[in-house]
Amino acid sequence: MNVSYSWLKDHVDLQGITPEEVAKALTFAGAEVEGITRMASGTNLVIGQVLTCVPHPDSDHLHILTVDEGSFGTFQIVCGAPNARQGLKVIVARVGAKLPQIEIKASTIRGVESNGMCCSLLELGVDPKFLSEYQKAGIEELPEDAPVGETDVLGYLGLDDAVLELSLLPNRPDLYALENVAKEVGCLFQRKVTLEEVKDVPTVFPSCEVGSETKGCTLFCARVVKGVKTHESPKWLQRLLSASGIRSINNVVDIGNYVMLLTGQPLNMYDADKLPLASLIVRDDLEGDFVAMDGQTYKLQEGDLVVTSDGKPMCLAGIMTAEACMVDENTKNIVVEAAYFEGAPIRHTSNRLGLVSDSSQRFCKGVNPHQSEYVQCLTSELLVRLCEAEEVGETVLFDVIDHTPHRLDVTLDYVNGRLGTSFTLGQVSETLLRAGFVNVVEGKTLHVTVPPQRIDVDGKADLTEEVIRILGYENVPSTLPTLSLCLTGLTPKQKAERSLRRHLTYSGLDEVVTYTLQSKQELEYFNYLTKAEAYVLQNPMTVEREAVRRNLAHSLLSLASYNANRQAKSGRFFEVSDIDAIGVQGRHLCVVFFGDRPVRPGEKASPYDYYDAKGVFDSIMESLSIQLGRYQLAPWSLGGEEMHPYQTAEVRLGKQLLGYFGTLHPNACKRYGLKNAVLLELDLDALLGIKVSPIKAKAPSRFPFVERDLALLVPTKVDYESLRKELLRADPLIVSVDVFDLYQGEGIEEGYRSIAVRLTLLSEEKTLSEEQVSASVKKALDGVAVRYGAKLRQ
Amino acid sequence: MEEIVTKALSLRIEALEALSHVQDEKGLEEFYVQYLAKKGLIPGLMTLMREAQDKAAFGAAVNSARTDVTAKYEEKKQVLAKAKLEAKLASERIDLTLPGQPCLPGRVNPYRLVIDEVVDLFLDMGYEVCEGRDVETDKFNFELLNVPKDHPSRDMQDTFYFGDDYLLRTQTSAAQAHKMLEMERKRPIRMIAPGKAYRRDDDDMTHSHQFAQIEGLVVDKGISLAHLKATLELFAKKMFGEKREIRLRSSYFPFTEPSVEVDVSCFNCGGKGCAMCKGTGWIEILGAGMVNPRVLEACGYDPEEYSGFAFGVGVERVAMLRYGIDDIRRIYQNDFRFLKPFSIK
Structure with a gap:
């Protein structure tokens, strides 16, 4: 506005x-x-008159003028405007003048001195949409009676607004x-306000009927005005409209816009002679074509509010008139409509048809429905005064609106309680009155009448806002609330998540944040963990972002790709994010490594591999105190060409897939333009939901432990974890098994590999003898020999 | 003086003289063998005892020679050992400026830094943390918050829809309704709810279709605008510096009444006016207000008994202001070069 x-x-x-x-x-x-x-703007301006005008000897379009600038004297100015001529009154920007784009200096143009500039309105910063082509092409031509020497040029032009x-x-x-x-x-x-004083014009018996057959229109008020003469609007009206951003059309249309700007009530004007019947009925059940005054055809459908005459659409209510009955330069008799249409149907129609007007915008936001009579009087008076209207019909009115003023009661305690202030009753009452809320004080209660235009005010909380916005928010004191003591803080799950994020950060991983929306195609990537149907947008902005992701892997790998394309040689990062799919609300953790591990100068670079993901995974489980056994690791069984089939582990909680980690499939690497990448994605909600036993302290044994290193030849199909479990199971004295070397190749039987492990043996009761240690180790060796065919390497 | 005694005395002098010329451990070893070892010259003197007439004087001379030389020898030995260690350490000189063994903590996206910091601030004030969902229903995102269907303020927030009822939440205020409704006995609330929100905005330097907010809500008996003001003052000082002040401007949100925009005095120029605050001395940081009685009522709290305040902080806006980030998209791009200065706090 x-x-x-x-x-x-x-x-x-x-x-x-x-x-x-x-x-x-x-x-x-x-x-x-x-x-x-x-x-418009400009300093050092003066009205001048061209005394002489001769062509510049060295140019085909420049003129040399001498300009009378009143008390300033006469100056020579070189001017390039085609309409420069002797006798013309012009706007002169004197030497030193500051215009929106330039500063005027004395200069020499092709050998001729020039002291100032004759201006167009464009050069004074007037919006070109308010200027004619002729005005834009040359300097402004002032009327013959323009006072030479006048320096308040903008004031003279009415452009000092x-x-x-x-x-x-x-x-x-x-x-x-x-x-x-x-x-x-x-x-x-706190200044005096003067509203338009309306003197209604004499009226005659009405010659039109109005009505509404829809809830979307509760008030329809019209007047028939005869014998209007269409011509250009007076200057004051043109200026006023252009300052308000509306182009002047003709006096009739301009009056409509003027009244709308003044009162907020959109008006519609019909050419009365083009209406099939002297009747306007609002309906919402029309279908078919509607040709609007913009020449376009729109399809009507049920629900569109339409003003009809003899059952034919004459106006898309509150939006645009039909071409068939629009006011033009030949119009003599008009019907002026001031109606109240509900915002919702207007918004629906306007949005559906992509048709927005000053009128529709106002109806969408809400119009004061209590002023139609006032608006009609105002309009009639202007039509008589500016369009020489000959005859004005009495108002015809369809009205089912309750015009009883809205009353609210509010107490001083309520106002001060809500604001935390200590205003007096007098202050509150006086402030409300200033805002137009007439009120009566009774005890500590104010009986308030809401002014009709304030359709937004419907409760006493609104009145507190009126008081404080007028008196100023600086009057609100600053007092911290005293809150009752109770247990708050993070929940155990929130704490665990926060510790986990910290743990990963301190482990050297960057924490990132990525977009939730992705394309439908991307939805299918890494679709292993949350397989419920995805939420797909009804109104996406682009195909790249039309669905809610069900996993984080693609987002994070795209991020790896983004950075790899910007010369990043490696990266390790994670994100924790909510995951929403239909019927599922979860939270995932995703970790990505790509490129080489960090090394010190002189050390050999080595790419991230499966064991980096496993290391992070193990550390997560350790930090959450979840031991292997509560969950299981299993080889990849989910197929696809995204994870390496032999370098990916599934994390399972019974049958439930908790997550997975491993090396990216070469084809997936190709998709992201990465040489290598390692991925881990976990269902964090499920993970944090696993109950862990409380920590229980244990006194260290008083006796020394004994270590034995064994090099075992183990069939390659046997994994380390199975071997480890079997060794541990063999004897309770064996308290831990740790691998420290692996070898496969020359000197090792085909189908076998060498696994060197260190057994730690410990008793809580005594120092172990050599015999006891040997017996335990033998049990362990026998166990893995029988179970897995492992043997001691010779 | 007996000659033999003189001999003992001069051997002492000779040994000390020799010792002073010893340069290294090898020389010291040779010295020891020559003078102090069992068969060395000084113990060897004792074999002459029987030749001595004044046995006491001779014995004393030999003993003093042995004691003195041994003491000096030990002293020398220590000096040499120290010198050797020095030399060894000197040979171990390294370039102190080479990079260390990599063990740096990771970087944290400024979005997370801001959320964690704000959450911590309110945790310290006794708030609890609630978590909303990205996908919301029309009821929670709009209707319970006093935005019925066809309300003009829906135009303020162009919404992503999944159908008539489901949508991506346009504000974290949806968490308010959840919290109020889930409180079984309608007890006081003080909560903070960080989360993502979405609007159909084209991504540019200052707009993002996805952004984060931190919603705050306090509901109790007798909560007033003055309480909100003090709380936000504390927030502004903690986030932007102790000298900061705030001012409230009247605004409109359907779920609060009165509603305010909150400006903080410019931390760049201290309020004098600069490019950052566009010459005004103030920077807009958040929206807030007193919970609209209609919202309380819709969520089961009696507005005659309870009142509350709510506020919503734009996470990216705070991050951009604090860290001088020029483009909101950088936050979601996670360019490693951009993340570099953002270390954990």
Whole structure:
């Protein structure tokens, strides 16, 4: 909403208040002024008259002028405008003038001295949309009676206005009316407000009927005005409209826009002679084509509010008139409509058809339904005054709106309690009155009447807002609440997650955050963990982001790819994120490694591999105190060409897949343009849901332990964990088994590999003798020999 | 003086003289063999005892020679050992400036740094942390928050829909409704809910279709705007510096009444006006207000008995302001070069 400062000044006393001060006050009171634009600007301007005009000897288009600048004297100016001629009155920017784009200096143009510049309005910063092609092509031609020597050129032109650009929030649709902005400004500065004084014109018996057959229209008010003459609007009206961002069309249309800007009530005008019947009925059950005044055809459907005459659509209610009955230069008789349409149907139709107008925007946001009679009177008076209307019909009205003023009761305690203030009853009452809320004080209660334009105010909390926004939020004291003592803080699960994130960070992994939305195709990538149906957007913005991801692997690998493409040689990072799919609310942890492990100078580089993921996985389980046994690791069984089939482990909790980790399949590496990558993704919710036994301390044995190293030849198909378990099982004295060397190849039988392990033996009761140790080791060897065919390497 | 005694005395002098010329451990070893070992010259003197007439004087001379030389020898031995160690250490000189064994902690995306810090601040104030969901229902995202269907304020937030009822939440305020409804006996609430939100905005330097907010909610008897103001003042000081002040501007959110925008005095220029605050001295950081009585009522709290305040902090906005990030998209790109300075706090 653009508000002309000078128009505002017509309605509220702004003596000594600058546009900037108005803007600041409005902004703090809840109507943000996003900017202030001057209609035009320029210093050192003067009205001059061209005394002589001769062609420049050295140019085919420049002229040399001598210009009379009144008391300043006569100056020579070189001018390039095609319309420069002797006798013309012009705007001169004198030497030293500052225009929006340039600063004027004395200069020599192709050998001829030039002291100043004759200006076009474009050069003074006037928006080109308000200028004719002729005005844009040359210098501005001032009327013959323009006073030479006048320095208040912008004032003379009526271009000394400033436009406040209001960015209105949905709670203040009333401020789409200049009158209400004036009231608001008057209230904030405690200045006198003068509204348009309406003298109704004499009316004759009406010659039109109106009605509504839909809930979408609860008020329809019309007047038939005859014998209007269409022509150009007076200058003051043109200026006022252009300052408000609306182009002047003709006097009839301009009056409609003027009244809308002033009162917030959109008007519609019909050419009465083009209506099939002298009847306007609002309906919402029409289907078929509608040709609007923009020449386009729109398909109507049930629910669209349409103003009909003899069953034919004459107007897409509140949005746009039909071409068939629009007002044009030949129009003589008109019907003026001031109606109230519900915002919802207008919004639906407007959105569906992509058709937005000043009128539809106002209806969508909410229009004051209590002023139609006032609006009609105002319009009639203007039509008589500016369009020489001959005859005005009485108002015809369909109205099922309750116009009883809205009353609210509020107590002083409520106001002060909600705001934390200690205002007096008098202050509150007076402040509300300033904002137009007439009120009566009874005890500590105020009986408040809401002004009709404030359709947003519907509860006593709203009144507290009125009080504080007018008196200023700086009047709110600052007091920390005293809160009752109770147990709060992070839940155990939140704590565990936070520790886990910290653990990973301190382990050297970067924590990242990526987008939730991905393409439908990407949904199928790494689709192992959360397989429920994905949420797919009804109204995506792009195909790249149309569904909610069900895993993090693709996002993180894409991130690896992004960085690899920017010369990153390696990376290790993780993300913890919510996962939503239909019927599933979960949380995943994903870790990605790519490239080489960090090394010191001189050390050999080695790429990240499966064991990096396993190391992270083991450390996660360790930090959560979940022991192997509570979960199982199994070889990859899920197929696909995303994970390496022989270098990926599934983490299972019984039948439930808890996650997986391993090396990326070469084909998947190719998809992301990575040489190598290692991935881990876990269902964090499930993981953190595993119950762990509380920590139990154990006193260390008083006796020394004994270590025995064994080099075992083990068939290659036997995995280390099976071997380890079997060795541990052999004898209770064996308390731990640790692998320290692996070898396969020359000197080792085909089908076998050498696994060197260290057994630790310990008794809680005595120092172990050599015989006891040997007996235990023998048991262990026998056990793995029988179970797995492992033997001692000779 | 008997000659033999003189001999003992001069052997002492000779030995000490020889010892002073010893340069290294090998020389010291040779010295020891020559003078102090069992068959060395000094113990060898004792064989002459019987030749001595004044046995006491001779004995004393030999003993003093042995004691003195041994003491000096030990002294020398220590000096040489120390020198040897010094030399060894010197030979172990390394380049102190080479990179260390890699064990740096990872970087943390500024988005997470801000969330963790704000959450910690409110945890310290006795708030609890609630977690909302990305996919919400129309009821929780809009209706319970006083945004009925066709309400004009729905236009403020262009929403991603999955159908009539399901959508990506447009604000973390949805967590308010969840919390209030799940409180069995309607007890006081003080919670903070960090989370993601989504709007149909084109991604550019300052807009992102995905962003994060931290929602705060306090509901109790007698909660007022003054409580909100003090809480946010504390927040501004902790996040942006002790000297910061805040100011409230009237605004509108359907779920609060009154609603305010909160500005913090510019931490770049201290309020004098600079490019960061566009010359105003103030920077907008969050939206807040008193919980709309309609929201309380819809969520089962009697607005005549309870009141509350709520606020929503834009995580990326805070991160961008604090760290001077020029483009919101950088946060989601996770370019390693960008993440480099963001270490864990």
